[in-house]
Amino acid sequence: MKKVDVTMLRIAVKAVRSIECELRNKLTALRSGPYNPDGRGEATSAALSELADLGFSIRDDAYAFAIRLGGLRAESTSGVLGAMTNWLGAAETKIRGAA
Secondary structure (H helix, E strand, O other): OOOOOHHHHHHHHHHHHHHHHHHHHHHHHHHHOOOOOOHHHHHHHHHHHHHHHHOOEEEEOOOOEEEEEOOEEEEEOOOHHHHHHHHHHHHHHHHHHHO
16 A cells, blocks of 8 residues: 655645635625626636645546546546545545655
8 A cells, every 4th residue: 555645635635625615705796796708617716726836747638527636546537626625535534644
């Protein structure tokens, strides 16, 4: 079994949780605010940029959206928000398992 860098995962979890929360807030505001045809794309692009800055590899194809960091890969057919939620769950499981 490959050794997990728990410290790196904890730092990444904190950062991804912040990005996820901000994206959720932006998407919620878009639903309740005035119509903005570019809003969802802009919010998603900002989140992707932050993930890339953290070192995540990102894949978006016709079937699923996937992110990878720290040996953990998560995907979602619902987009970047779902992939972040899935990655957070996988990272937290790895951290608990390493304790």
